[in-house]
Amino acid sequence: MNVMKQFDFLVLLIGSIACFSCSDDISTCENSFKNNSCQDQGEIEIALPNKPKDIITLSNGVQLAKCDSIYILDGDIILSKEQLASLNSVPQTKSAYITALSKRWPGNVIFYTMSSGFYDTNTVQRAINHIETNTSIRFWTKVDGISDYVSFVNGDGNFSYVGKMGGMQLITIYKNSGMGTVVHEIGHALGLFHEHNRADRDSYVTINWGNIKKEWQYAYKKYTDEGYQGSDLGSFDFNSIMLYSSINSFAVDISKPTMTRKNGTTFSGQRDGLSNGDIAGVNRMYGTTAPNDIIYFTREWDENSSNMGRAYLKKYVEYTFVTRLPVQKDEIIYISLYEEGNGSGQEYYPPYEHTEQVKMLKGSRVIKYTVMTESGWQNSSDWYKDIKTVTGIRLPFTRQS
Template sequence: MLKYGIALFFVFCLTAVSALEEDDVRSVEPEELEKLLDEGNFEEFSKLMRIDDVNLVIPKDDGSDPMFHEGVPLGDILIPKGEEELEEGDEEEESERAVLNFRKYGGNKWPNGVVPFAIANNHYNNAQRATIYNAINDYNAKNTGTRFVPRSNQRDYVMIFSGNGCYSYLGRIGNQQALSLQRNGCVHHAIVQHEMIHAVGFTHEQNRPDRDNFVRVLWENIPREWHSQYRKGNSDDWVTTTDYDYYSVMHYGMRAPGTGRRAFQILRGGIDERYVGQRGGMTGLDVQKIRNAYR
């Protein structure tokens, strides 16, 4: 196991999030947000959620993979631009990189590991609500050092709703923040937990700086518009605290988006490729890395 202290999490910059600072967005109640959605006032909802692209809020069911969004470099992660720190290097990569770490951006860590949440109940039927709550309860039963609790009067909270696809902010950003679970495609146990783990501050496993020791990315099989989602982080920014987890709920699957061809060559023996990027639920290493960061 790799132990280097507090985890630093390297992520790529999204173009889908506005540059508004936290103080520029007023705090609102979940009921107001749900009313805006029910009325179709997606522009105001997007503004309050700091999402530039209103199309990310408007639900659609066109058969596309809800975990991938064109123009969103990391597919399902929103990051306020105020937290971006671009690196030196290739201009294309530079425009898609950002650093989030709990040492530098202490506010991104949920105080005492408590994550208040609210759900736009009108967006989901009884079975879908049960799936979401079961995923939350299962997450809370694990010893991660974090816990999702129904929001009472907390200023900072996660608003779960059915937008265009599955996505979340990375870590705590202040005031209300979006966690989209599109009713058609995202309301599955592991996908709910995947987005929850983004919300507490973690990105994807295959972006680790040491990933080339464990997988080889088959770039020729991945459409160029998805390349940024497979780039690895910089070891100066990202400190790993667990072994590489092929079976993490945060790892991408073996098939590349858009082509269905192999996205990875596995470089270690004894790995069952059927479960790489599995969507059954959190692994022990998923639990451990969260606990390491929040203890």
Template sequence: MRSRLPAALSLSVLLAACSTAPQDTPEAVTTPGGTVAAAAPDTRPATLILEDGTRQQVTGMVRDGYLLLEDDIILADLNSLTPQGTYVIDTRLRWTASTIPYTFASNVPQAIRDRVAQAAATISSTTNAVVKPRTTQSNYVQITYNTGTSCASGLGMTGGRQTITLADRCTTGSIIHEFGHTLGLFHEQTRPDRDQYVQILWNNIPADWQSQYQIRSGSKGYGAYDFDSIMHYPATFDGKLAIKPLDASIDINRMGQRNGYSPTDKANINFMYPR
């Protein structure tokens, strides 16, 4: 049951084809994270550069003003074109004193503020990581509000102010998931050994979404594959099976839970942030 801890990544090549022309509104579909998105989303290429210099071509999706990888990992804020880094095997990208300070943009509704506070309390009471309101810290997360569907975060501590963007649909569990990315966790099904545990049914995934199911080169998996991880995608995409366990005894409904960190999620976070 393990989330991979990928090697340090940074966003290098961004917006190689960055047309911002409006598109016709296509038929809506349900995304892996439960969001509603366009069947033909605006996509743009990017290159992730790993710590060892290896490059991985990825396709980001444009939604609510952000370029997103895997539906909810922020690669860039398209308003400022500021790249977000990614991972944390490089300990410089882990949060100082195991603490994520956060603040709110002025337009964040009280209901979302309350969910963030609940998520922060849950993380702080069940792992070595601490999530608390910012005082004077120079590295921190700003919680922003979008009127779309995005629940999204950067990956690891990228330095200075970074963003978690939330919409009305983002539950407390979804926010805990996003803070998992902020702490440095990728999605479970992108770990390099995932093909030993699951089969990706590519024919059931729209072409525009297939890059979101790629293994992240340079990442690592800790412990056994975790079907119960809060960082795992649901098994289905738009009602069709997309992630099939190789062990037929595995209940597919275990994948994609957003109730809280699994025991192995907690162990992973505590490995990254020892006391």
């Protein structure tokens, strides 16, 4: 069993795909054929399969499918207008592509919701359990105060954004899809691209271009064919859940394969679960250490004020703690902090440890703690760091005994 993955490709081509946030464009396409049944996909995931699409070529040679104002990469990966502009503006080099697209989920945690009336919450939960069992990724139910998350929604076809893009991002699942299909789309959200788009795939498979519908040929291009440089780690993984089947609905003649092994035999794109290679790829991107039951995010900002007619600047950092554990209204919790003063000039604060006591007024699982890190006169030599800087946070919190 292949245990290595195309790590460079997976990591370098992780997409920070921008959010449609209940996009009117997606709704327009889906509403056109709500009453149509999704075609048999033959272990293949397709975005908006019943909607006509145009194939467009960007100035740097990349080909995409276009449905109204929706742009589709590799069959089931959705790009926003902002993402399209970013992709179209980068030169044909690996490093520029990384700069434009690379983004992963911090802390190995993905917050998620399921839309009202979602078809099969049990299937999504099974997919989540499978990924949590085999990787360091954890899925937490979204709570108030969390702005970056995925939302599982009903739709025509199966499709997803790639990587973390910020804000709400959709994972669209067609009715009666299996667990493996959901794992495949979550794989995109984690940052995985398709196995058959590898740069070295021609050493392992033969693409039968004459049997692929013209409007779907772009989904079989190697990333190097689209003008990008990269390298693959490990051999081609025929067991990958990110691989299409040889015979699928992209074919002109669906009785014949769109791609085969080099010896001419066909293969099935399994949807039973992550392969060893898929797991290795995710672990190489995110590590093997699962998060604790509490994580924190930071946000920094400046605040201007005045004193004696002079502009005065204060810098703040806000720590947002999120616990996976249920917290009751009026419960008292304690967060242990280590802070180190690094003041200069007029004041100095020595390092000290202390415990913050927080009363959970609403029973929320989000706790915010703000520290002023430095302050001073703007445009003046008497600037000094005058309060404190948090240099370590000890987790998890403890409860009141």
